[in-house]
Each structure stands twice: as structure tokens, then as C-alpha cells.
Amino acid sequence: MAETHNRTEGDINLSSARADWYALIKDPETISWLNEDETHFLHQSLSTPCLDVLASCDGIYLTDIQGKRYMDFHGNNVHQLGYRNPYIVEKVKAQLDILPFSPRRYTNVPAIELAKKLGDLMPGDLKRVLFAPGGTSAISMALKLARIVTGKHKVISLWDSFHGASLDAISAGGELDFRKDMGPMLPGVERIPPPMTYRGPFAASGSGDLAYADYLEYVIEKEGDIGAFLIETIRNTDVQIPSQAYWQRVREICTKHEVLLILDEIPIAFGRTGKMFAFEHYGIQPDIVCLGKGLGGGIMPMAAIVARDSYNVAQGVSLGHFTHEKSPLGSVAALAMLEYIEQNQILEKVREDEQFVSAALQNLQDRYPLIGDVRGIGLLWGIELVTDRETKEKAVKQAELVMYECLKNGLSFKVSQGNVLQLSPPLIITSKQLTESLQILENALITASGIV
CATH class of the missing domain: 3.90.1150.10 (Aspartate Aminotransferase, domain 1)
Known part of the structure; x- marks a missing residue:
């Protein structure tokens, strides 16, 4: 067959x-x-x-x-x-001659400067940062942190979404290619349709994409014990662009039901949409943001989560603890990337x-x-x-x-x-x-x- x-x-x-x-x-x-x-x-x-x-x-x-x-x-x-990119390459080359690797038990100036820079770019109290060597690991850290903050393990995500290829990430994601033949996934994941108006289950409803936001609340109320909603701000596959009304409604729903809004901006942050972060188009503030891919300037594998300052409550748990967690090279590449964006408009x-x-x-x-x-x-x-x-x-x-x-x-x-x-x-x-x-x-x- x-x-x-x-x-x-x-x-x-x-x-x-x-x-x-x-x-x-x-x-x-x-x-x-x-x-x-x-x-x-x-x-x-x-x-x-x-x-x-x-x-x-x-x-x-x-x-x-x-x-x-x-x-x-x-x-x-x-x-x-x-x-x-010559600007980024030169910064990375210079760092190679100084401190190419930093063991986990120590910190380093580039990593601290990058953490501060990301916090400065974020709205409100999104100030606490943790680095990882890749976007999949950033998703993993965000899911762990959400469990600790809320005391709830259940997550809602979107069908056909992609959040990484590790077992926890594919459990939370909705992409068949990564889940098939894998056997049991992590428990507690509910999936809802993405907000698509061209095709999809509510495309003919005449209500735009608001029906998809209403369905999110329906699932939260029916399922109960939901700790987080994990979603790409704007999909990077079939690129259906959500409306302002959709995102305002989603933020209201998550706040009302005490569900953390985790935005996956790993593929689309840093200018892709004409803003530094895609959520800036909608005037909303997420609870945790996952970053990666372009963060490393096209040279170094680098990812991060940025969370609310009040979520600094996991001191007794290793959320990440990766070998290259506070990479000086990755941090320098990321800082150079951000500098280049700002300096060249x-x-x-x-x-x-x-x-x-x-x-x-x-x-x-x-x-x-x-x-x-x-x-x-x-x-x-x-x-x-x-x-x-x-x-x-x-x-x-x-x-x-x-x-x-x-x-x-x-x-x-x-x-x-x-x-x-x-x-x-x-x-x-x-x-x-x-x-x-x-x-x-x-x-x-x-x-x-x-x-x-």
C-alpha cells in the first residue's frame, strides 16, 4: 500500500x-x-x-x-x-576572539545586554527572559512556565499549527506530519480551528473570524482547567491575517478565564510584518512571547522566551538549563541584528x-x-x-x-x-x-x- x-x-x-x-x-x-x-x-x-x-x-x-x-x-x-550580513558577521567574529562559550554556572555581558534589550522592546511588564538554542526549546520552556504559574497543565492550540519538533512541542502543535506514528502525546491538549475566513468551518458564518474567537471561549468553558492558549500571532504557513477584533476578543477571553496567552512569534518577529513584533499590530499584550529563528541573525541558533516579571516564580525548577543557554555568540548576533534593524530603518x-x-x-x-x-x-x-x-x-x-x-x-x-x-x-x-x-x-x- x-x-x-x-x-x-x-x-x-x-x-x-x-x-x-x-x-x-x-x-x-x-x-x-x-x-x-x-x-x-x-x-x-x-x-x-x-x-x-x-x-x-x-x-x-x-x-x-x-x-x-x-x-x-x-x-x-x-x-x-x-x-x-556583514554587520552581524563582524560582531560575531570579534566575539569569537573573546568569549565564544559561557558555561551555565556563569553569566556574560552580551547575554545580559540582550535580555535587557528584549525586555525594553516589549510592552508593560514583559521583562523576564530565558534563552534557548532553538525555538522548539523556547516553546518547551513556555509550556513549563505556564504550568507553574497557573497550576494547570491543559493547553489549547490550533489545528495545523507548528511549534517545534520535540515530543512536547508536537503534542501542543496541530501539524500531522510531526505527530503521525508517534503514539501517545502529552495529555491535556485541545485544538481549535485557526481564524481563517477564506475557507474553514466558520468561513460561511458571515461573522469574519470572530466565530473562531468565540469557539475558543466555548472550549475553555466546556473543558475547564485550561492553563494556556498557545498560538502564532500571524500564521507563517497559509498566512491568514487575523482581524483586530479577533485579537482583542482573544485577549479578553484569556484574561477573563485566567488563561495565559502564549504567542509563538518564532518565525515572524523582528520586522517581518513591518513591526518588531507582530502582536504590536493589534495593541495587545501577551503573557509569554516565544522568539527564535531570526533572533540569531541568520548565523547562530538562538531563541528566547519573554514573560511577565511576576512570573519569576520557578526558582526551584530547571525550565531550560541548556548547554548553550547564555551563548555569548548567539547574544552578540542577536544584538547586532536588532542594531541593524534600528540603524537602517x-x-x-x-x-x-x-x-x-x-x-x-x-x-x-x-x-x-x-x-x-x-x-x-x-x-x-x-x-x-x-x-x-x-x-x-x-x-x-x-x-x-x-x-x-x-x-x-x-x-x-x-x-x-x-x-x-x-x-x-x-x-x-x-x-x-x-x-x-x-x-x-x-x-x-x-x-x-x-x-x-
């Missing part, structure tokens, strides 16, 4: 389209290295077998061992300021780019019936492809074709939910590069529009 593959989190690396992609690779050296990779690494969904063999990176580009360049509109969301640039991209993608939607919906904010965009705008049937085959056509012509991005082209370019991208990338995309849409 053939194994079925879930498409919600990304493209399928074992599809026939991927096989066709490999057939285009004629270089013996590339083929040899890809075979070596398959031989030595454990295979897993969304990864091995890999697309290509990289040799270098710079700015918005990845370059393979044969010199082909890809504009990277995926980047695992670590590339807000581009690859090999990156947030303002992203808001200007949003207007350009919005108009360009709307123009494409007007001309190509294959595009069912366009939604986005800042430099985070989703293009949903459908075979019919009335039925909204997902154009899975066409989306995969568009992705590989773009790859052939030097544009790399991720496909989510099987039919959503997810575009997340580096925030340093120029207007010329944006125009070039959108032309590559349009050419691919023309090709895919002829597919039945």
Missing part, C-alpha cells in the same frame, strides 16, 4: 515532481553529493532527499556548488537581514515594500484565475491557488509546478497546505530584486495556468 504524504507544512520531497526535478540535474558532482547525503542522514519528511547542494550564500541569495543562484523566499525564517522599509508587493500580487490575481486569494502583511505573503474560484478546490498539482518552475529560474519558496505559495523574502531585498522575483513567479503562473 502506497504511503500518503501530508502537505500542510511544506512541499513533498518524495513526489513525482521532485523526481522530475532531480532528472534536470546533470552535474555529476551535485548528484554524487546528493547521493552521499541520502546515504548518511536519517531520512525524514520535508527534508532528505534534499533539493540541491549549497556552497555559499550572500544577501538574498543561496548559491549551489555549480554556481547557480536562488533568491531565497523561504530561508527557514532565519534570514530577515539576509545571509552573511528596516521596519519603515518593510512597510513601504508591503505596498508594492500588495499591488503587484493584486494585479496578478486580477489576471490569473488560478489565484484564488492573496493575503499578507509586511514581507510575509501567501498566494492560494485554486482550480475554481467558486468551489475553491485546491490547485495542488499547479502549486507544485509553480514552485519547481520558479526553482528552475532561481526563485526558492515554500508551498504550504498543498496549494499556498508562501513568500518570505529577506527584509533587505531591493525593489529591483522584488520586481525580478515577481516576474519569475508570473512566468511560472502562466505555465501552470495551462495545466488541467
